[in-house]
Amino acid sequence: MIVRIAGEGQFRLPDEDAERLNELDNRAVAAVDSGDEAGFRELWREMLDLVKTDGQDLDGDDLAESDVILPPRDISFAEAKAEFTGEGLIPD
Amino acid sequence: MAGLAGRMSTVFKSKISRMLDKSEDPGETLDYGYQKQVELLQNVKKGIADVVTSKKRLQMQSTKLEQQVVKLDTQARQAMSQGREDLARAALERKTVAQTELQSLDTQINELESQQEQLSANEKKLRTKIETFRTKKEVIKAQYSAAEAQVKISEAANGVGEEMADLGLAIQRAEDKTENMRARAGAVEELEAAGTFDDITQLGAGQDDIDRELAQMGTGSQVDDELAKMKAELGSGGGETPQLEQGQKEGA
Numbered sequence: 001m002i003v004r005i006a007g008e009g010q011f012r013l014p015d016e017d018a019e020r021l022n023e024l025d026n027r028a029v030a031a032v033d034s035g036d037e038a039g040f041r042e043l044w045r046e047m048l049d050l051v052k053t054d055g056q057d058l059d060g061d062d063l064a065e066s067d068v069i070l071p072p073r074d075i076s077f078a079e080a081k082a083e084f085t086g087e088g089l090i091p092d
Numbered sequence: 093m094a095g096l097a098g099r100m101s102t103v104f105k106s107k108i109s110r111m112l113d114k115s116e117d118p119g120e121t122l123d124y125g126y127q128k129q130v131e132l133l134q135n136v137k138k139g140i141a142d143v144v145t146s147k148k149r150l151q152m153q154s155t156k157l158e159q160q161v162v163k164l165d166t167q168a169r170q171a172m173s174q175g176r177e178d179l180a181r182a183a184l185e186r187k188t189v190a191q192t193e194l195q196s197l198d199t200q201i202n203e204l205e206s207q208q209e210q211l212s213a214n215e216k217k218l219r220t221k222i223e224t225f226r227t228k229k230e231v232i233k234a235q236y237s238a239a240e241a242q243v244k245i246s247e248a249a250n251g252v253g254e255e256m257a258d259l260g261l262a263i264q265r266a267e268d269k270t271e272n273m274r275a276r277a278g279a280v281e282e283l284e285a286a287g288t289f290d291d292i293t294q295l296g297a298g299q300d301d302i303d304r305e306l307a308q309m310g311t312g313s314q315v316d317d318e319l320a321k322m323k324a325e326l327g328s329g330g331g332e333t334p335q336l337e338q339g340q341k342e343g344a
Contacts, residue, residue, distance in 0.1 A: 004254065006100060007210060007262040009217065025096045060220025063228065063251030069100040069258075072265060083100065 002058065003051050004066035005073065011055025021050055021068070025084075032084040037077045040084070048073060104257045118241035122229040125249045129222045132256055136218065139263035140211050146270035147204045154201060157194040161187055200273055207266050214262065218255045225252050 001018045004010045013021070024047045031039035047070065058064070071083050164187035171179035225248055232244045 004258065006258055007214070007265070009214065022096050060217040061224050063221060063224055063248045065247070065250045065254055068096055069104060069254075071100055072262070074265075 001068065002064055002066045003055060004069045005048060005051060006069060007072045008052075010058040010062070010064070010066055011051050012058060013051060013055045017050060017054050021047060024050065028080075029084045032077075032080050040077065040080060044075070044080075104254060118236075118238050118245060119233050121242075121245055122233060125245070125252075126222070126226055126229055129225060129252055129256070133215075133218065133222060136215055136256070136259055136263065139260070139267070140208070140215060143204070143208055143211065143263065143266045143270065146267070146274070147201060147208065150197060150201050150204070150270065150273060154194060154197050157190050157197065160190045161194065164190060197273075200269075204266065204270065207262070207269075211259070211262055211266065214255075214259050218252075218259055221252045221255050225249070 001013045001015060002010055003013050003021070024043055028040055028043040028047065031037075031043055051070070071079065075083065164183045168180045168183040168187065171177070171183060228248050229245075232241050232248070236244055
């Protein structure tokens with residue numbers, strides 16, 4: 001799976017991590033829903049760490065599209081409220 | 093997965109779709125796509141240059157504040173040496189406010205600095221992608237039938253488009269950030285000019301009473317110093333001294 005972190009590039013993530021990422025994402029949505037900013041920050045950091053640690057940085061020769069695009073690292077909680085909703089902004 | 097895959101997609105997809113004007117002829121679509129990419133790369137470069145300009149402006153503000161801190165510190169020392177503890181205190185209070193402003197400004201400048209590095213690195217990546225696209229488009233033109241080509245074109249163009257949309261977004265965020273900083277700095281300056289923060293935040297350009305009084309004291313002690321020097325010179329000097337003294341007074 002190819003994941004982009006907005007502003008930081010694309011990473012090829014092993015399939016077994018996709019499940020883990022999705023689980024963290026679901027918990028992040030729940031944290032945002034309940035207004036738990038600290039909880040969200042912690043999960044958000046874990047998500048980014050997972051992608052950066054396990055992911056392989058794609059270089060400029062690859063024109064592949066990302067399967068998942070994560071918001072920028074410095075996302076504000078207000079922005080997270082718009083972004084981290086059950087279905088994403090627009091369900092695919 | 094639906095939720096995760098959908099995140100940010102509206103932002104990106106709307107930007108990407110604007111880049112590809114599909115024509116009946118794949119060759120045309122490809123050339124147009126490439127031309128559009130090169131065109132947009134110029135915007136990206138300009139965007140990064142704007143961020144750099146804004147950062148430089150903030151750095152100038154920071155330098156000004158640094159000078160203000162030094163000036164206030166000097167004034168405080170002068171006041172103290174004159175036994176004016178009240179003025180020394182006021183100057184030190186202002187210095188503290190200036191230092192706080194300076195710290196937050198420097199933190200933001202550092203943040204911008206690393207953002208700028210990231211933007212430049214991503215711009216380089218985008219340029220490579222556009223170059224890859226250029227090579228690829230010739231291969232697609234030569235090797236694929238029209239129907240197959242359309243699919244390949246979309247894939248390749250979306251890859252470049254995503255990179256470009258991402259960089260555009262990052263530039264936008266950096267610009268918003270500098271805009272906010274500028275707006276805040278401007279608001280503080282206006283309030284200062286209006287005298288709203290008379291006691292502690294007025295870091296203005298020497299127009300208030302304390303600055304005037306401190307300035308007078310400065311001149312006063314400077315005159316005293318010169319007089320003391322002259323007296324010393326007169327004490328040990330020869331017959332030519334009176335004329336020299338007169339010249340110095342006129343020049344001062």
